[in-house]
Amino acid sequence: xxxxxxxxxxxxxxxxxxxxxxxxxxxxxxxxxxxxxxxxxxxxxxxxxxxxxxxxxxxxxxxxxxxxxxxxxxxxxxxxxxxxxxxxxxxxxxxxxxxxxxxxxxxxxxxxxxxxxxxxxxxxxxxxxxxxxxxxxxxxxxxxxxxxxxxxxxxxxxxxxxxxxxxxxxxxxxxxxxxxxxxxxxxxxxxxxxxxxxxxxxxxxxxxxxxxxxxxxxxxxxxxxxxxxxxxxxxxxxxxxxxxxxxxxxxxxxxxxxxxxxxxxxxxxxxxx
Amino acid sequence: xxxxxxxxxxxxxxxxxxxxxxxxxxxxxxxxxxxxxxxxxxxxxxxxxxxxxxxxxxxxxxxxxxxxxxxxxxxxxxxxxxxxxxxxxxxxxxxxxxxxxxxxxxxxxxxxxxxxxxxxxxxxxxxxxxxxxxxxxxxxxxxxxxxxxxxxxxxxxxxxxxxxxxxxxxxxxxxxxxxxxxxxxxxxxxxxxxxxxxxxxxxxxxxxxxxxxxxxxxxxxxxxxxxxxxxxxxxxxxxxxxxxxxxxxxxxxxxxxxxxxxxxxxxxxxxxxxxxxxxxxxxxxxxxxxxxxxxxx
Numbered sequence: 001x002x003x004x005x006x007x008x009x010x011x012x013x014x015x016x017x018x019x020x021x022x023x024x025x026x027x028x029x030x031x032x033x034x035x036x037x038x039x040x041x042x043x044x045x046x047x048x049x050x051x052x053x054x055x056x057x058x059x060x061x062x063x064x065x066x067x068x069x070x071x072x073x074x075x076x077x078x079x080x081x082x083x084x085x086x087x088x089x090x091x092x093x094x095x096x097x098x099x100x101x102x103x104x105x106x107x108x109x110x111x112x113x114x115x116x117x118x119x120x121x122x123x124x125x126x127x128x129x130x131x132x133x134x135x136x137x138x139x140x141x142x143x144x145x146x147x148x149x150x151x152x153x154x155x156x157x158x159x160x161x162x163x164x165x166x167x168x169x170x171x172x173x174x175x176x177x178x179x180x181x182x183x184x185x186x187x188x189x190x191x192x193x194x195x196x197x198x199x200x201x202x203x204x205x206x207x208x209x210x211x212x213x214x215x216x217x218x219x220x221x222x223x224x225x226x227x228x229x230x231x232x233x234x235x236x237x238x239x240x241x242x243x244x245x246x247x248x249x250x251x252x253x254x255x256x257x258x259x260x261x262x263x264x265x266x267x268x269x270x271x272x273x
Numbered sequence: 274x275x276x277x278x279x280x281x282x283x284x285x286x287x288x289x290x291x292x293x294x295x296x297x298x299x300x301x302x303x304x305x306x307x308x309x310x311x312x313x314x315x316x317x318x319x320x321x322x323x324x325x326x327x328x329x330x331x332x333x334x335x336x337x338x339x340x341x342x343x344x345x346x347x348x349x350x351x352x353x354x355x356x357x358x359x360x361x362x363x364x365x366x367x368x369x370x371x372x373x374x375x376x377x378x379x380x381x382x383x384x385x386x387x388x389x390x391x392x393x394x395x396x397x398x399x400x401x402x403x404x405x406x407x408x409x410x411x412x413x414x415x416x417x418x419x420x421x422x423x424x425x426x427x428x429x430x431x432x433x434x435x436x437x438x439x440x441x442x443x444x445x446x447x448x449x450x451x452x453x454x455x456x457x458x459x460x461x462x463x464x465x466x467x468x469x470x471x472x473x474x475x476x477x478x479x480x481x482x483x484x485x486x487x488x489x490x491x492x493x494x495x496x497x498x499x500x501x502x503x504x505x506x507x508x509x510x511x512x513x514x515x516x517x518x519x520x521x522x523x524x525x526x527x528x529x530x531x532x533x534x535x536x537x538x539x540x541x542x543x544x545x546x547x548x549x550x551x552x553x554x555x556x557x558x559x560x561x562x563x564x565x566x567x568x569x570x
Binding site: 007009013014017080084088089090091092093094095272 | 323326347350357359366369370373398411414424
């Protein structure tokens, strides 16, 4: 326990001093502000309140930004310690490897949670200021918040896995950028291409939904857009989103952190410092 | 009971024997120097003792426990070679982390940093430290909780002579309290007066394990005597002592340790022609060279 606190404290200070916390927080706040203001025009025509519209836009943003931020704070976790020579030293102490990882998880997921809280908070304040009916979208925003933290936790775990697979931080950085491109950008393009090629065949009917919720980022988007009718309406994907049960999507978002941390811990255990 | 026991420890890395039948012990309060070329197996042996890299066969006991076990790790401190702490943390924050890992109160951080002479830099980021200062942070963390066994991998690299002396003074204090210390070094002349025993590794084998005096005796290397003759008397002195003349006034002699006194008597007989003399015993470098060379054959 003492070791977990020690690592959480140290990692938090490192992120603070490296300006990661301030960069991530300002980035989230700026994007949230811009999206809320940009979405303030067409609300009346969609029949949705301002905050629901904002949540729909933020969902689209979070799918890209949250995994990126999570991977950026986590890629150095194991490879950096190996390169600096501190991992051997740490492991000579009476502390277990899972405790080391757990301390880092607390700090890194905590940093993400903080940046998201500020960012989404700015969005909520702006939405309330623009529209007094914004309270209708509050539940959707809260849902977006905790599911974003879960999504971030999943990618923090994948970042640790990449870090534990590399001996050098530079390799780990390359690996997480590649992972982000594949999981967030290319995955969807690939699915789209497959659907077009399949033209409504068996693939679209049976395999596609599973592939879609298998990716935590897609599952996250589905869950948030489908869970609230107002957001679904605002995002214009109501039909598509309703074809998969939101609970299944949520299960994927919730299970991914466990899978990712499990894999990372397994790989971390095998590192010879 | 010895704090560290190594018994026929072997380790292979695909086809290459990194450690072969390494056996020696380190008792409470002993300071042992581990010497060897690069790649002789010093760091591999230390990692095996710490349980960071398991050995293939043989027996290692750390305070009676298996290497890497919790009981062993509770009592062992380690200073890795060329350790680089995170540059964004201050010295104090770094030591606080290690204090937490040993379940010690974090307020001891300043005391530890003061002990290694870093009190003035405790609040500065480690990124601004010199190499010697970073090495001192490494030493400070190794002092946490009065370890029973210290494993120090080239601890004095990067330290200036004054810091080096202070460093050994701290080790002497710990040893006096019963800590067993195993340190590796390349600075052979420096460990000479600082350690109780010297273990020389060569290609993964122990080729020598003795006190410096014992090693000297085993090696049987000649002692050099340099005699400064009075002006114009060098040739006469050289002839009388059957030695070589190295320049106008200096006469060089070599003799075995047993003959030393007899030779000195001969020299004092020539008192009138001799201005000064130096007796140069074989240095640790010579002895080290002798043992590692012999092992290479």
